[in-house]
Amino acid sequence: MQEFLKEMISIRLRKGKQQSIDRKHPWVFSGALHLNNVACEDGELVYVENEFGERLGYGHYHKGSITVRLIYFGTEDYTPDIWSRLIANAWNYRANINLIDNAKTNCFRWVHGEGDQLSGLIIDVYDKIVVIQCHSIGMHKNLNDIVEAIKKIAKERVHSIILKSKETLPKEYSKQVEDKMLYGTESTCMVLENGVSFWIDVLNGQKTGFFLDQRENRKLLGQYSKSKNVLNTFCYTGGFSMYALSNEANSVCSIDVSKKAMEIVERNEQYLENKIPHEKLTADVIEYLKQMEESKFDIIILDPPAFAKSLDKRHQAIQAYKRINLLALKNIKTPGFLFTFSCSQVVTEELFYKTIVSAGIESGKKIRVVQKLSQGPDHPISLFHAEGSYLKGLILEVNE
Numbered sequence: 001m002q003e004f005l006k007e008m009i010s011i012r013l014r015k016g017k018q019q020s021i022d023r024k025h026p027w028v029f030s031g032a033l034h035l036n037n038v039a040c041e042d043g044e045l046v047y048v049e050n051e052f053g054e055r056l057g058y059g060h061y062h063k064g065s066i067t068v069r070l071i072y073f074g075t076e077d078y079t080p081d082i083w084s085r086l087i088a089n090a091w092n093y094r095a096n097i098n099l100i101d102n103a104k105t106n107c108f109r110w111v112h113g114e115g116d117q118l119s120g121l122i123i124d125v126y127d128k129i130v131v132i133q134c135h136s137i138g139m140h141k142n143l144n145d146i147v148e149a150i151k152k153i154a155k156e157r158v159h160s161i162i163l164k165s166k167e168t169l170p171k172e173y174s175k176q177v178e179d180k181m182l183y184g185t186e187s188t189c190m191v192l193e194n195g196v197s198f199w200i201d202v203l204n205g206q207k208t209g210f211f212l213d214q215r216e217n218r219k220l221l222g223q224y225s226k227s228k229n230v231l232n233t234f235c236y237t238g239g240f241s242m243y244a245l246s247n248e249a250n251s252v253c254s255i256d257v258s259k260k261a262m263e264i265v266e267r268n269e270q271y272l273e274n275k276i277p278h279e280k281l282t283a284d285v286i287e288y289l290k291q292m293e294e295s296k297f298d299i300i301i302l303d304p305p306a307f308a309k310s311l312d313k314r315h316q317a318i319q320a321y322k323r324i325n326l327l328a329l330k331n332i333k334t335p336g337f338l339f340t341f342s343c344s345q346v347v348t349e350e351l352f353y354k355t356i357v358s359a360g361i362e363s364g365k366k367i368r369v370v371q372k373l374s375q376g377p378d379h380p381i382s383l384f385h386a387e388g389s390y391l392k393g394l395i396l397e398v399n400e
Contacts (some may be wrong), residue, residue, distance in 0.1 A: 008058065008078060009040045010047040012069065012292070016176065018050040021057065021073065024384035026119045028059075028068035038063075042173070042313050043137030060120065060138025062170075065371050067141055069119035069136055083142065084149040087123070090116040091153050097377050104217050105192040107200070114388050115380035121146070122168075122210040126200045127189050128159035131208040139175065147182055154263050160184030166208075166400070170343045179203055189273075196242050197271040199264060206236065206261075214239060214374040217339070220373075220395070222247035224337055228298040231255070233285040233328075238265035240301045240339075242272065247390075251277040255285055260400040287335045289327035293348065300328045302340040308348075314346050320354065322359045329363035334400045337370070341393040349392045356394060363398075 013021075017032035028048060038061065040046060047066055054340035057080050059070035070225045072082060075313035082291055090111045094100055099108040113135070120136025120304045123146075130150055135190040147161055161183040166174050177312060182185065188202045201244030202209040221230075222243035230244040237256040254265050262282045269278060282289065285304070302324055321342060328338055340350045351373075360367045376379075381388040 005180040007046055008045055009038065009061075009063070010049050010053075010055070011038055012049045013051060013056075015051045017301050018056065021048065021070070021228050024073060024382070026059070026070040026114050026117070026382070026385055027066045028070065030065055030067045033067060033073070043141040045138065045142075046288075047078075049236050053057065060136055060141075062137060067242050068281055071117055071119060080145055080204070083145040084152055085118065086118055086158065087111060087146070087149040088153050090118070090123075093380070094378055104195040105193050105215070107193055107212060107217075108196075108212065109376075110378075110389075113377045114382050114385040117382070122208065123150070124210075124212060126155075126161060126191050126202065128157060128203060129184075129186055129189055129200075130154065130158050130161045131164050131202050132161065132199075133168055134163075134165040137170060140169060140173075141167060143182075151183070157239050158183070160186040162187060164202060164207075172267050175319050185229055191371050194222075194243075196246050196252040197268070198237065198239070199267050199271075200241065201264070204260075205264075211236065211239060211303075213343075213378045214341075214378045215378075217341075217373050217376075217393060218243045219238070220371075221299070221339055222285075224299060224395075229253075229296055229333070230299045230301070230322065231253075231297040232301045232303075233289070234302070234304045235265060236303075236376055238268050240303065241265065241278070242268055244299075245269070245272055245278060248274070249276055250298075251279070253279040253281065255281045255283055256286055257282065257284055286324060286327065289324065289331055292331045295331055295333040298336045300336070300338050302328055302338070303343075304341075306344040307342075311346050314351075317347055318355050320353065321355045326362055329359060329365055329367070329396075329398055332398050333367070334398055338396040338398055339373075339393065340396065341373070341391065345387065345390040347392075349389070352392050355394070360396075366399040368397040369398075370397050 012034040014034050044061050047054045047058045057073040059071045106127045120139040122133040149178045178378045182195045188201045190296040200209040225244040230249050230252045232241045232254045235256045241254040286294045307320045318326045
C-alpha cells in the first residue's frame with residue numbers, strides 16, 4: 001500500500017497543455033510538463049496542475065513518454081477510498097450489463113483500465129477467482145488498496161485473488177515481482193461462457209488465463225457454425241472451436257503452435273455432450289495455410305496474437321496481417337465466411353481495414369463485409385480515450 005501522504009507532490013503543466021485534461025484524456029505526456037525533472041519516484045501518486053497552479057486531478061507518475069496516468073479529474077484531495085469507489089463503480093456497471101449473477105456466464109472483466117478510470121489496472125473474474133494484472137508501477141504499489149477493495153465489494157464471491165503482472169509491468173521493475181496467490185488457494189477452475197464450459201489455469205495460462213474480450217464474437221461464430229466445416233487458427237485453448245462444436249458444426253480443425261494450449265483444447269472438448277469430428281494440430285498456422293491442397297473449410301477464424309506492440313513494429317505487423325489473410329482468402333471454400341481479427345493497439349481499425357482490402361484485391365475473390373467486430377461490453381472504451389479500442393475484427397463473406 002502506498003503511504004497516504006497529506007502533501008503529495010504537484011506537477012505543473014506548460015502553458016496551453018491543459019486542453020487534453022479538459023477533454024478528460026487520462027494520459028499526461030512528458031512534453032506537457034513545465035519541468036521534466038520531477039522529484040518523485042515511479043509509481044508515486046501526484047497532483048497535476050495547470051500553468052496557473054490550479055489543480056486538475058491526480059494520478060500515478062512514471063518517468064517516460066506517458067508521465068502521469070490520471071485516475072481522478074477535479075480539485076479534491078486524494079483519499080484512499082478512491083480505490084473502493086472506482087472499483088465499485090466498475091462492479092455496478094458489470095451488474096447493469098448482466099454479468100454479475102448470470103447463470104450462463106461466470107467469467108468477465110471487472111476492471112478495464114482507462115475504460116473504468118483506472119489506467120494501468122486490469123481485474124478479471126473466473127467464477128470465484130479474481131485476477132489482478134498491473135500495467136503500471138503505480139497500480140502495483142497500490143496493490144493492497146486494490147485487494148481490500150475487491151474483498152469489500154465482491155465479499156463471499158471471492159475465494160482466491162491472484163496477481164498476474166510479471167509480464168505486463170516495466171521490465172526492470174518486474175524483476176522484483178512474481179505472479180502469485182494473494183488470497184486463497186485456488187488457481188484453476190471451470191467457468192461458463194454463454195453456457196459453454198472452459199477450464200482455466202490462471203497462473204500458467206496466457207494473459208489472465210483466457211481471452212475474455214472475444215466472448216460476443218465467439219457467440220456470433222457459433223451462430224454461423226451449424227453444418228459448416230470450421231478452421232480455427234491461433235486457437236489457443238479452443239474458445240472459438242468449442243462454440244462451433246457446441247452449435248452443430250459439421251467438423252472443426254483447431255491449430256496452435258503451443259503444445260500446452262492444445263492440451264487444454266483436449267481438456268475443454270471433454271465437457272461437450274456431442275461428438276463432432278475435431279482435428280487438433282500443434283503446428284505453425286502460416287505453414288499449414290501455405291500447404292493446404294484444397295478448400296474444405298466453410299469458415300476460417302484468424303485470431304493471431306498481437307503482431308505489433310510498439311509503433312516501430314507496425315509495418316512488419318501489417319505485412320503479417322496481409323499475408324495470413326491472403327492465405328485464408330485463397331484457401332476458404334466459397335461461398336464462405338472469414339472471421340479475422342487484430343488485437344494490436346498500434347494497428348488502428350482504419351489501417352487494419354485497409355490491410356484486409358489489400359489482401360482481398362490480391363486474392364481475386366468477391367468479398368462482402370458482413371459485420372465489424374470489437375471487444376465485449378465488459379471491456380468498455382472511455383469516450384475520451386480512443387486508444388482503449390484495441391480489438392478490431394471483420395466478418396467477411398467470400399465468393400468466387
